Amino acid sequence: MNTDFSTILRSLNLKITPKRIAILDILMNESSYLSPEEIWTRMKKQFRSVGLPTIYRNLEELSERNIISKVTHPNRQLYYYFCANRSHHHHFVCLSCRNVEDINFCALDELRREVKRKHNGKVISHILQVNGYCRNCLNKEGKDNEI
Amino acid sequence: MNTDFSTILRSLNLKITPKRIAILDILMNESSYLSPEEIWTRMKKQFRSVGLPTIYRNLEELSERNIISKVTHPNRQLYYYFCANRSHHHHFVCLSCRNVEDINFCALDELRREVKRKHNGKVISHILQVNGYCRNCLNKEGKDNEI
DNA sequence: ACTTTAAATAGAACTCATTTCTATTTAAGT
DNA sequence: ACTTAAATAGAAATGAGTTCTATTTAAAGT
Ligand SMILES: [Zn+2]
Ligand SMILES: [Zn+2]
Ligand SMILES: [Zn+2]
Ligand SMILES: [Zn+2]
Secondary structure (H helix, E strand, C coil): CHHHHHHHHHHCCCCCCHHHHHHHHHHHCCCECECHHHHHHHHHHHCCCCCHHHHHHHHHHHHHCCCEEECCCCCCCCCEEECCCCCCCEEEEECCCCEEEEECCCCHHHHHHHHHHHHCCEEEEEEEEEEEECHHHHHCCCCCCCC | CHHHHHHHHHHCCCCCCHHHHHHHHHHHCCCECECHHHHHHHHHHHCCCCCHHHHHHHHHHHHHCCCEEECCCCCCCCCEEECCCCCCCEEEEECCCCEEEEECCCCHHHHHHHHHHHHCCEEEEEEEEEEEECHHHHHCCCCCCCC
């Protein structure tokens, strides 16, 4: 695992620091999206001292470089998750348990075509995210179904 | 126009107040998305006293009731716009001039099917937004092309 | 191993968009 | 006009996220 992270970080010209590896490790071993504070809480168990700005900074760097992704959450706070799927895709996000699953569907081509044809504009980026409740949470019959 | 607003507000069981009408009026006569503060600035020209919380509260109420829409912006601040198109659709948002145009395309059905089939989950909401540069801004050749 | 240097970090302080609170005003139904 | 719940102003608070600076550290070169 460790070697894995090192390779990733080296290829990005980021220094291989224990904090960076720990952040990646936490995200990779979690199927839900996490907030910076939640990651911080876990980090504090591993390091005698670690600053919240370090968490924010690293998460931002890693997401800028597309190693991790951001969730667009109704409460407008930041959440991140790691997805091993390196090809372009989108996500089905559970509003209850925060589980994230891949959706291998993207209408980007059609969107780009429509934007080009009707508005003569240029597409730079797109957001596509599906929010709902996953199987497990549906089975729990609405328990804990908070956003 | 005014009658229009009244009808809308009445049908939502919202009181018809001058501030509400002014907020709707500002948004309807603007093809770009606006921040609460920008709306406040315009409101202060029309009212001797008006509080920023009133703007925030009304924008939230109106968007909850689907009269106006939120923009998902990279800077994570709130922006709103009014769209006359009452049927389900999405938007092409210019990152430079903030112009908003309708995209009459939505993959919701396919997404719902994939989520149902592969994950056995339930779709509650979805976000689809295309960011880019509109014709006008492209013609300006990159001038002012800030996010 | 030792030196050097730029990148990374800790911790404190700060920012400012958004929210909360409370007293007052107002829309609208009787 | 009277009543009442909704809406508002203004002040104050909140808190997620950012900035700043001194210190530490990764890693490249010797
Ligand atoms: Zn994924
Ligand atoms: Zn896509
Ligand atoms: Zn529209
Ligand atoms: Zn849709």
